Amino acid sequence: MSQLPGAFVGQGTNPQILLYGRANRHGLIAGATGTGKTITLQILAQAFSDAGVPVFAADIKGDLSGLSQPGTPNEKLLERAKGMNLDLTPAAAPVVFWDLYGEKGHPIRATISEMGPLLLARLLDLNDVQEGVLNIAFAVADKEGLLLLDLDDLRSMLRYLSENSKEIGATYGQVSPTTVATIQRNLLTLENQGAAKFFGEPALRLEDLMRTNINGKGYVNILASDRLMQNPKLYSTFLLWLMAELFEELPEVGDPEKPRLVFFFDEAHLLFNQASKALLEKIEQVVRLIRSKGVGIYFITQNPADVPDAVLGQLGNRVQHALRAYTPSEQKGLKSAADSFRVNPDFDTLEVLQQLGTGEALVSLMDEKGRPTITERALIRPPASRMGPATEQERAAIVAASPVGGMYDTERDRESAYEMLSARAAKAAADAPPPPPSTEEKAAAKAAVQAAKEEERQRLAEEKAKAKATADTLKTVKQVAVPIIRSVGIAIVGQLMRGMFGTTKRRR
Secondary structure (H helix, E strand, O other): OOOOOEEEEEEOOOEEEEEHHHHHHOEEEEOOOOOOHHHHHHHHHHHHHHOOOOEEEEEOOOHHHHHHOEOOOOHHHHHHHHHOOOOOOOOOOOEEEEEOOOOOOEEOOEOHHHHHHHHHHHHOOOOHHHHHHHHHHHHHHHHHOOOOOOHHHHHHHHHHHHHOHHHHHHHHOOOOHHHHHHHHHHHHHHHHOOHHHOEOEOOOOHHHHOOEOOOOOEOEEEEEOOOHHHOHHHHHHHHHHHHHHHHHHOOOOOOOOOOOEEEEEOOOHHHHOOOOHHHHHHHHHHHHHHHHHOEEEEEEEOOHHHOOHHHHOOOOEEEEOOOOOOOHHHHHHHHHHHHOOOOOOOOOHHHHHHHOOOOEEEEEOEOOOOOEOOOEEEEEOOOOEOOOOOOHHHHHHHHHOOOOOOOOOOOEOOOOHHHHHHHHHHHHHHHOOOOOOOHHHHHHHHHHHHHHHHHHHHHHHHHHHHHHHHHHHHHHHHHHHHHHHHHHHHHHHHHHHHHHHOOOOOOO
């Protein structure tokens, strides 16, 4: 099968081959839970890798990590391969593991500036007014040369808008501090969900997703998404950002012999949930035009109805696994899915869709002239790599030997809006004259002066009272002591007179 011009998907009346030259016409893999969508994704990813085409895929359940390990086919799979004239040689694909949280692979980061106000507004659940203020924040940052790299930078920028709302509003329109406060609260919620690890540097370089190994095989970039799915808005916004970056950065190549990159978007319905009209238009534009950049986008979802018609019409390659229809809305979706396939006169598409077993699918792929082939019921081929996840030890070994090892694992924090605005505020505070005292400060100062005066008055009164008490004591002593001293003095003199002359001098 290595000489085939495309990926061998499965066997119907004819071999079902997804031509590499038509792989950039995008595709859809759909079906109910447990019908084999992940295996189909795995088969296509490995086929593209073998053809030298890099792949990016989100791994929702962890099963895609098995692409990094050779498979161990059982008798049932070997029998199926034999019936397809397929040599099922166990083989692994070269894999790079990524993780927005940096736990199960290399961290993926993007800057706030790269994300832009439209996608960030979706991520923050902002209304039109709040999105307008966010646009003003980006405009002011661009004008003043303030880099918006992480959440701290955006917070600082919003605070700057609020503090200077009058001046900024005169140029860009009203900036309400209340609106700014609402955006700040939403940023805190986003940070609590772990998004702070996503925003920052070093930012992901697209060329690192488009590598081939020394044997010419394309690397399969697997994004660990089990934890990420707990925040589905971050998951879908990140993948939408990645598609937009590919669209903006890659040059036009027309219809190449094989894609430059194939992008698999699992749980695709999350991309379109609660998306504004403007955002849906952007998604449609990216899907429609990115094929000329040599990029193929494949959506994986349970029901084709999860994808808007404008986008669904751009998906030329389709693998539809079994659908279940228990409710009127599900029955309507089932009929829509059946009607979207090219009719095969040999069977009723609507009926077969409900009869398909695990590992079976209705397949319609683009032919050499870009037309969808007649729909066929096909057995999906077994994979050459492991059906099931890699162990933690195997994953760690792959990460340790990664071609991007050390490039993204350490976060970098350079001078940006947060540092620049903080420096401005510090300089302004140092240069500004001291502010006049407030009413409370004036009252406190007056009270302190009065207290000091009262304390001095009390001190003087105490000293005066003490001096008076001393004077009174001296006066009393004088009144008592003088007569005594005088009498004692006379007695002493008399004694001296008598002692000296033998007689006492008569007083006259």
